[in-house]
Amino acid sequence: MKILALLSLLCSSIALGQQLHSVQLPTAVNYQENLNIHLGSNTNPQGNTLALNNFYLTQNNQAIFPVMGEFQFSRYPKEQWETALLKMKASGIQVIGFYTFWIHHEAVQGTFNFEGNNNLKRFLQLIKKHQLQAVVRIGPWVHGETRNGGFPDWFVKKYQKGGFDRVFTDGKIQPEVETFYKAIAKQLQGFYFKEGGPIIGVQLDNEVRSNGPESWGYHYYLVLKKAALKAGIDVPYYFVTGWPGTGIPDTETIPLWGGYPAAPWTGNSKPLAPNKLYTFVTDRRDQTIGNDILQYDAMNSTPLYKHPFLTVELGGGIQNTYHRRPIIAPKDLMGIAYTRLGVGANMLGYYIYHGVQHPLSPFGYGTQESKGSVFPYPNDYPIISYDFQAPISESGFTQPSYNYFKQLHLFVQSYGAYLAPMLAVIPADSPTEPTNTTDLRYAIRYQKESGFIFYNNYARHQELVAHPETVFEIKTSATTQRIPLEGSIDIPKNTMGSIPFQYPISENIMLTYALAQPVTLLPKEKLWIYSPLEGVPAEFVLNSDNIADIKTNGTVTKLEKHYVVKELTPGKNCTVEITSKDGNTYTLLVLNEAEALNSYVFETAKGQQFIICDQSLWYDAVADEFHTQTTETTTDIYAFPELKKRGKALKKQTSEGFLSHYQIQLSKVAVPQISFKEITDTPAYTSYLSNLRNTTPSRPAYATQLTEDLHGKRYVLEFPQQLPKGISDLKIVLQYQGNTAALYANDVIIEDDYYNGTAKTMSYQRIQQHEAENYTLEITPLLPEHLPYLEPEVSTTFTQTQPALLLNITTIPVYEFTF
Template identity: 35%
Template structure:
């Protein structure tokens, strides 16, 4: 059955009376309209990822920021945790990996802007939400306009502003935005006060935000920003699936999510119900917490997949998002302070016990720099936004169909009235999958013409999310009327523009030009599937190669790179991180000569437009390790605690299995991870007497970074304390991994990660 929707010309955006934006005349001026953001006078679609500088070793900042930029981000957001920076009243610490200014400047060096999440309360699964213990010992009302509280906030904000002096966007710096507090839903006057205090302290940025979910009341001086998660560790262990999660996999004009932070509202404030606040119709739809993964708590341990992350993100674009912001984009490690590790816990009055050290979040970039599959899936979307986001941002969303009924087709259109994108999805997580949609065909009626895609109905397979271009301008006189492939990127070469599309492996590719001509593919989609249309060429990649595609500034110009190992640029060079001994690398336009440090390059070969190399990495690879010790263990009796009486993390390890893993010499290894494939309940890892890592088993491998302790690890090995899985405890894990037997299993391997730098000499 053909589905039809009318995509008329959207209303002009509101431009007057919005309290954001750079002063007139600012170079590269950022402005905010009622529907989208602008930069240098044209619509702009920002892509932001949360990276916490204080939870990463300083020596890894550049690597993580490099991967973030290569992943298609144009900005990063970061919490300033008050407790970390003012451990004692009046004594501020900005040293080491607390150096906010250095992190901000390094982000700028990687081409990334910065949004500073100022607190004072942050949450972020930090002890006391980031409040210092000494603050809570005082007689005051935090998160209100209590003068005693504000008297402490002012020096905090002043210290942050001093760190960022000269780095604001209007001053030519990278700081484009600031968020005040977090998840404060009933104090709009206080939120407005916090912006005034920050500005009085000297922080002048074009965009001021506050979180808008949970029915939050946000003052007019702050832009509400929103969240969407595929799962939530904050739900009870009796909840089969977070109640708002299914909503995020379909197209809707509702921006709020009442489940995020609901446990804290109940635990800390006694609020058990909330009503969504009607979003102002004349404000752009901006997100700051699209789930890049999900944390785990002891009582509930979600298993969010790469496909979950990518489908949710694409659904928000189809629903009208004009700012993609991810939490987390890079995982990290909880800090340790005077009271020990500084994670959220029932001991500090919160409802959940989370790991004492690991804040991996299953993010696109892991706690120890691991590059996950959703880094690649999201990069495909980000490349598209970089190439055509200036058009997409100004396109309004029209919901074509689809609601809670899983049998109903879900689709939407983003359109400017004459062109646009068609979105359709049959994706929900495997715990509640959607069926395939047979005989799919859509007609989009623009102001001056209608487009039907595909020209012959097709079956849309289960588990698919698509965004297909409609009337996409290829050249001044040539349009791509429709395509059943997704736009990836567009690059100018010596032979003219090259438009790169990504096919779906299980959907036939149909390319229709403006005059109705259906273009025949010269070969199956892949790196050599090139179509010359005169004045522009189309390259149609298969999914495997689309997931390997990067667009990077390398050797003096932008190039596209196909790499089967993670790659980013630093100082004009390519940097490759690989766990495998061999990597294939192809570049377009191709430099004539490459020079490599940390590996060897074979003689390049021609593959169509590409020049390709095989790279042999020095020292990379995975080696199985022996496990010494007995896996017999006894679980302690379950405990409950906290304000919501949830399962508590064990403290009694007297019955734990204690095993030892000998570690070989790691000299010359850039990074070494101990990778544990295991089943159980919880585990702790020690190198000597140093508490190095912990893990709540939830179905994924446990990686332990040995690099900072390489000498001691080689001498003393790693000691593990493991508690066994016991189903009757009642811990919630994903249905995909739920049916495991009680007890423990364990396999170990050493993963050596090589770092290879590739440069050119005068290549063009």
């Protein structure tokens, strides 16, 4: 081990210009194991028991940190459910959340439909097959941007007096609700946790105003739980949303929380106010959720929460409404996830994680929320698209945020049980007002002497300042830890990260701190994987007491009782090998940012498999097969340990570091193109534009059926009859300008989009399932007056000259490979 001598003495003083953030941590964490919460049957046949305390959920009295993603099966083709679930699992989703839409299952009173895409049992079978868990959101009202909030039309017409009524009279629900619960319960039989199944919880209704024992919502929840139990819905956890009210039945239900980067349901097209969730604010309510219909009561002080902080609706993206069309970047989502982790969240639950599409009703109308439902709702959503800009699109393709979520979930999977018991401390100098753009936003989670510093220097549509020369001083009853030991950290703007401190790599090797982002760990391989904090040089400081040797391609400096490792060049060859005095070797692998984003960890029969791949990758444990979905004929895969099996097209290459290198080499195939021809009746279109008087229509002008009434430019699209051998699908990228775009198969709508400045992507295979004789695209005009909200960078100059125009259709081949 080469050690560079340092003549300077370790000093905790702060140099001129440095920003000191000194935090005194409390001495004790107040765990409350007996919360007197009435759980359902919470032990399975294998003897595993689920429970909770006031900090976290538990399995067999050990902390767990679930990651949940919403995937609504009845809005997605059943043939693709399995691949969708495996893609979600590959990105770290462990629990599948989903609504059971009453309007889908009982469109006609007394006739229940659990066939085809409504086959709830089949969906649960796949969840169980792939060792996932489920939280079933059973309504009866769910919202979910659904017609009538999910109530069937017949029920609304029979009972409701307004669009958001729960039909709760004299402390009773209607018998049809109980019948619906019984029908759902019948489908859930055999899948309960107590039966060895995947269902660990249900959510009752959604967004009910429960303001304590004197409120109707409080008693509504109690009656719903009683009805669920009567129907046989027996699960460990009975969840409700914690918003918008101030008090749920806290011994009968467990609150779930949410937070979104934008609020497209807001009833105007003006820029939104700064979002408080980009600060480490401890109020668990995102008061912008549903602010088109919900009102939030003020709390007199910061609430003392009885239950752990569990989320169900952190934005996996956001949907466009007709009047507001945001574009969501990955950091818009990550910033909120980091702050929620920092203030104590111990379950990350996302809405939506996999984009879906609204089915048409058996009567031909759309089942999306709109102003045209039985009782008008505040927003017009696309008739079909519910893409949500989610990590996995409505067409099944991964989107840019997928890898960001995956990297975050690798951290949670590896460190969740360690993180969950940690108390959240919000330092006094960490701002909680979103208008404060100058002070560093940070929080600390810790237990005993160990913990993480979470910081977030990013906020959507805000310019936060950089924080050069930052120093953290963490004080406990026993020690004072300066981070860094010497000098300072320059935290750039538009970045976020977590800094572990006093982390025990083993019983006798202590990582004093790391200026690097923990990615994942493979404990059996004694391997810890990190990536640099964005804009911050990687640095590792280790207690020297039990270290015999350190080997690295960086530098090692002895500084009092510490070894300081720095000057690292992150990449697949960048390692820090630590040999303890008892002869054990522990390895830190420091990947660059792109490699960390492209990292996967799979649990296989042979143990943990670490892989770096820049294409979509998933693992089927039942078949013991890896699958890749790639847009390139050549794809590199780096693996540790080495892969035990591989197909003929997977060629072994020269290893990089201890990572085995493979390359998928597929034959190039001519990529089919999609032709289009304009068929607009020009005089009719010109007349229509003239009648609009330069004003965008106040509501969408297209419908579920294509008629002779012209509302835009029309094009005939010609698709190839079949794909050439070797191509499994085509990404169809529709580049257009206009207000809306809708694709019709034999004059029935199958795809649509609200223009927000980005292209519309579709799947060839999904379109071909319709086996139509003709496909027609209609683009309605976007005009200068009465524009929807669009991002500032989206140009609308075309509204003056070409308000509706198909620019181009490009195709990207999708290859699949199994090994």
